[in-house]
Amino acid sequence: MLYKILFAGPVGAGKTTAIASVSDSEVVQTDARATDEVAARKDQTTVAMDYGTLEVDDSLTIQLVGTPGQQRFDFMWDILSRGALGVVVLVDNARPDPLADLQFYMSNFHRLLEPRGGKGVIGVTRCDLDRRFGLDDYRHCIRESGYRWPVFEVDARKRIDVKVALLALTAELNPQPHRRRAA
Amino acid sequence: MVKAIPIEDKENPPGTGFARFDARDCLLHAVKAAARIASTVRLEVPGSGRVWVNGQKQKFWAEVSHPESFHCAKSSEAEIRTEASPPELDEDRPLEELLWTTAYLGSGGALLNTCQLYDVVELRHWPNFTRLPHAQSLLPLCSLLAHRPTSMSFAYRMLRIRPDEAFRFFSAATVAGHLRIVSSQSRHERADAVDTPASKSETNGRDTGAFWQRLFKRISGL
Numbered sequence: 001m002l003y004k005i006l007f008a009g010p011v012g013a014g015k016t017t018a019i020a021s022v023s024d025s026e027v028v029q030t031d032a033r034a035t036d037e038v039a040a041r042k043d044q045t046t047v048a049m050d051y052g053t054l055e056v057d058d059s060l061t062i063q064l065v066g067t068p069g070q071q072r073f074d075f076m077w078d079i080l081s082r083g084a085l086g087v088v089v090l091v092d093n094a095r096p097d098p099l100a101d102l103q104f105y106m107s108n109f110h111r112l113l114e115p116r117g118g119k120g121v122i123g124v125t126r127c128d129l130d131r132r133f134g135l136d137d138y139r140h141c142i143r144e145s146g147y148r149w150p151v152f153e154v155d156a157r158k159r160i161d162v163k164v165a166l167l168a169l170t171a172e173l174n175p176q177p178h179r180r181r182a183a
Numbered sequence: 184m185v186k187a188i189p190i191e192d193k194e195n196p197p198g199t200g201f202a203r204f205d206a207r208d209c210l211l212h213a214v215k216a217a218a219r220i221a222s223t224v225r226l227e228v229p230g231s232g233r234v235w236v237n238g239q240k241q242k243f244w245a246e247v248s249h250p251e252s253f254h255c256a257k258s259s260e261a262e263i264r265t266e267a268s269p270p271e272l273d274e275d276r277p278l279e280e281l282l283w284t285t286a287y288l289g290s291g292g293a294l295l296n297t298c299q300l301y302d303v304v305e306l307r308h309w310p311n312f313t314r315l316p317h318a319q320s321l322l323p324l325c326s327l328l329a330h331r332p333t334s335m336s337f338a339y340r341m342l343r344i345r346p347d348e349a350f351r352f353f354s355a356a357t358v359a360g361h362l363r364i365v366s367s368q369s370r371h372e373r374a375d376a377v378d379t380p381a382s383k384s385e386t387n388g389r390d391t392g393a394f395w396q397r398l399f400k401r402i403s404g405l
Contacts, residue, residue: 022405056401060394134277139308148329150309161313163405164322168309170402171326174395177342 004063004083005169007050008109009090010101011069012042014125014156016050018090019064021159022166023052045070049080074108081112086119086169088162090154091138094130099141106147119172120147123154123165201346202293204354209289211282211358212258218278223266228256234281235270242275254288276314279359283315287355292347295354298335303365305332310361318348319403332365 007015020027030048050066067073067080081087087109091102102122109120124138138151150168154161206212210228217224217236227233232247247253269275286295294300306328310317323342327333339349356362 022402054401056397060397062398128274135311136277143308150325150329152309152311152313154313159405163402164313166402166405167319167322167399168312168326170395170399171322174323174326174392174399176392176395177323177327 001060002063003060003085004065004080005054005166006080006084006087006109006113007064007066007090008077008087008105009069010092010095010105011045012095013069013090013092014123014154015066015069015090016046018088018123018154018156018162018165019050019052019066021157021162022054023064024055025053027052048073048076077108078112081109081118084113084118086121086173087113088121088123088165088169089149090123090125090156092126093124093133094126098124098133099137102138102141103145106142106145106149110147117173117175119169120149121165121169121172122149122151123156123161124151125154125156127153128155201350202291203296204290204293205296206286206358207258209258209285210254210256210261211285211289213261213263214281214285215358217263218282220265223269225264225266227262228253228260229262231256235266235272236278236281237269238278240269240275241278242269243278243281244270244272244275245281246270246272250284251288254285255291277311279361280311280315283310283355283359283361286358287316287351290351290354292350293354294350295357298350298353298357299367300336300353301334302367303332303334304328304362305365306356307361307363310356310359317352318345319399320344320348321352323399324349324352328362334368 007018009015016027016029028051029046031044031046033044046066046068048068052064054062054064056062065080067077089105089109091098091105095101106120106122113120122138122142124135135151135153142149142151150172152165152168154165156162206215213226214236217226218238221239224236225233226236231249231253232245234247235244237243306325309325309329320342324338324344327338327342335349335353339346
């Protein structure tokens with residue numbers, strides 16, 4: 001069986017790095033040389049998807065799929081969201097308006113995933129580079145938007161951080177505890 | 184290490200008692216007191232480390248060499264003094280993280296004496312688990328409490344979480360402000376009876392808990 005977890009968020013938030021931190025297989029990337037405003041941030045950018053895998057056992061594999069960050073590739077978001085269990089939205093704290101980024105990606109992927117029971121988790125990256133916003137700002141923004149997604153500081157290079165985000169997403173996705181009734 | 188005392192009273196009759204601890208006996212008391220002061224307060228446990236707390240900014244700075252012995256110190260071991268300004272250390276952290284860590288480690292698996300297991304509580308927001316001590320079993324617990332207010336007494340048994348881990352969480356989350364009491368009920372009023380049927384959206388998706396348990400176990404092993 002193949003299932004899919006998405007990694008979404010703006011350009012440079014660490015989606016490719018996060019997938020590489022936990023993937024059992026070498027990450028397949030679809031990078032192209034950046035020629036627009038992205039070139040100021042990095043040489044290469046994802047234009048279609050990143051792809052890694054998490055082998056659960058012989059009969060179950062989770063596909064880790066990174067979506068392109070640029071909005072002009074948003075048609076890929078629809079395609080990649082089909083059949084996805086949930087999404088880890090990574091937000092770059094060092095971008096000019098990370099709270100607007102949060103709202104934008106959270107609402108878009110909530111719209112794509114929620115009808116099929118998909119859930120989301122927020123990872124705030126590059127917190128060491130910019131301290132204008134703390135987790136409380138993100139929590140407030142999430143609550144104001146009417147969501148209850150978990151939010152964590154994440155260093156995409158650290159497996160343990162990405163692991164916490166994925167465990168939280170799995171806990172959110174498991175419907176059993178939420179619906180069990182008192183005996 | 185702070186001594187945890189088994190409590191057996193009207194709420195916890197003999198045989199059902201569990202260990203509780205008093206914040207006044209441990210470093211948590213000093214941290215909470217420092218958090219209420221607008222200026223910078225330095226707390227030092229000789230040989231273990233020191234933190235500077237600024238209640239006005241709700242920040243702290245740390246130079247801790249032995250976290251376990253620092254956070255598990257008795258309040259009497261801490262040397263406390265006010266300072267004119269924060270230290271010249273690079274990274275300040277939110278004060279809630281110091282409160283969490285001091286309560287979580289200082290608890291030693293006992294329950295803070297101000298926490299009531301039969302109160303129905305709701306998770307206001309998730310602790311920043313990537314930067315805080317925790318057990319993996321607490322993630323399902325947080326998910327449950329975020330979506331459905333429940334008594335801790337019911338929640339940790341239903342999720343089969345070890346009592347010491349649940350009590351550490353309950354103590355730390357209460358002190359750090361992550362939990363909100365929805366209703367306060369005694370043992371005999373059966374707080375868990377407020378559990379309501381799941382909404383339709385909660386029952387969508389993969390039905391078998393076994394699927395998610397397999398996935399959770401695999402990610403836990405990363």
